[in-house]
Amino acid sequence: MDAEERELLEETLRKTMTATPSGGGLDAALTELGWPDMLAEEPSAAIRAVFRLLGETGAHAPLVNDVLLYEMGRPLGGALPMPYAGGKWVEWSREASVTGTAVDPGLPLLSVAEGAPVPLTLGRQALAWWLLGTGHAMLALARRHVLDRHQFGRPLASFQALRHRLAETLVALEGAEATLVHADGELSSLLAKAAAGRAALTAARHCQQALGGLGFTAEHPLHRHVKRTLVLDGLLGSTRELTREAGRVLAARGAAPRLVHL
């Protein structure tokens, strides 16, 4: 896919995600748009475009299932148990009737019994792109707000304490994106998910603060991104668990693998 094709695809995806109700509706619309073929033909480009945009638009669809099924070489469609932080297991339902009890009320996530082991590399990349997009969505909301709102006769954006929080957020997101662009194996994808989870949690903390009382209201969109971040961070391993796992790999090998090269 060249840059122009990617842009076109992203534009179409963005429109679809903003115009279609999340969940089953968006699931069907993306299938209609050719998501299964895209995944089969250019998995990493498809995952990157679709999941990042889910994050940026705040939409959701049960596509992580497909990514895992694809990596297992099984037909797409349907749902399967997925590992969650703390040894728990969840299923991201594709049934219209399911509502679930996740903190993010839109997500039809069900706690289920331990399932069969699943491959994690592509799934972690997908969730990492999603977290990255979510982080950027929060940063965009906070940035707009600090430029628009005045206190003490000045824009909030002129206060260094807030500027540094938002700078910190951008740095974390940019760092996570670099790890994602270079994620091609098991360990590099694990690290990318950890970096993206950390970045999105950083974004949630700083952007929530910058938005003040407004960001605490249910009318403002921030809380949906914050809650989504919390849920996605735990899926297929949380930032905390994944970094510990990376540390175990280092301890076992007695050396730090250099995963990317000039």
Place this chain on the structure above:
Amino acid sequence: MTVFSRGMAPGPPADTYRSGLRAWLDEHDLSPGAGYDGSLDAQVAQLDRVRRELWDAGWMRYGWPEAVGGRGGPSALRAVLGEEVAARELAEPGLYSMVEVLVPTLLSYAPPALATAMVPRLLSGQEQWCQGFSEPGSGSDLASLTTRAVRDGDTWVINGQKVWTSLAQYAARCVLLARTGPDPGHAGISAFFLDMDTPGVTVRPLRTMHGVDEFAEVFLDDVRIPADRILGRPGDGWRLAMDLLPHERSTCFWHRVAHLYTRLDRLLDDAAAPGDEAAALGEAYLALHTVRCRSLTTQHRLADGARLGPETSVDKILLATAEQQLLDTVRDVLPGAVELHDSAWRTEYLYSRAATIYGGTAEVQRNIVARRLLGLGKE
């Protein structure tokens, strides 16, 4: 970037260069010899030797134009070389990388004949150079510097003081900023290429907190610099200083990251039960992996001909944070190693405290990200 880069030879592919270099280094061990005591004198002598041998064998010549003794090829080859030097612990990367900051500056701003005459001396280990920017009254607010240069016939007469000038006590030349115009801000600053043995230059080494006294004060009393030693035109000094930073943050950073990986490996060796410290080791590794990936992205942009700018502040923040986190982890995982024993860890831990200060402080970097990358307007 300059007249020199036109028609530069393409050079070998990075992989070919790397495997050739590794084979050569396997045959020619440049590790510090038996008498090496780790003192700054010994470090600088070792650095000279490494540069000289690599220059004589040709490895040091790639990535530089032929007019300064180079053999052409992309700057990525210099990144590969520095990575290998760091990975084999042949020279301290901070000292080694001075060339990455000062040579591109000379190539961009010096009269071609001056660059042709001088650059090979630095690359081949004949000389050390230093960077005289900071002053007692002007650190982060570099544009407020007050060292003055006054034109007198075909010389400039310089008066003022520089401080924290790394390697000034070893340096034969200095890239110096001084105020030439009446304008109190950026516009009045010019850059000069000063011979450190010029009468009126006094260097007084400063003690550092990590015991490697790498920087000095430089006093300038009626120092006369020939007019053809100005870099660029009068008033170009600020632009030169800004152009220099991205160099510092591309190839140099790749070297430094490679160096930090060797420190993490060493920590894994030294830790009694690394498995018990998995969380902290994983965090340190994640931070290093992140800056390595970011630095690789920057290298790719450089290779594609991009002009590096304020986005390199992201690289700088990631690197400084990762370096301090790694050394904090060392202190946690090896209790007493820093506090109770006069070890390399002590020196490295203490030196890591400077990572958020030199090359633009952590706060100044965040100011740049907020202003230039996030578009938040003025403070």
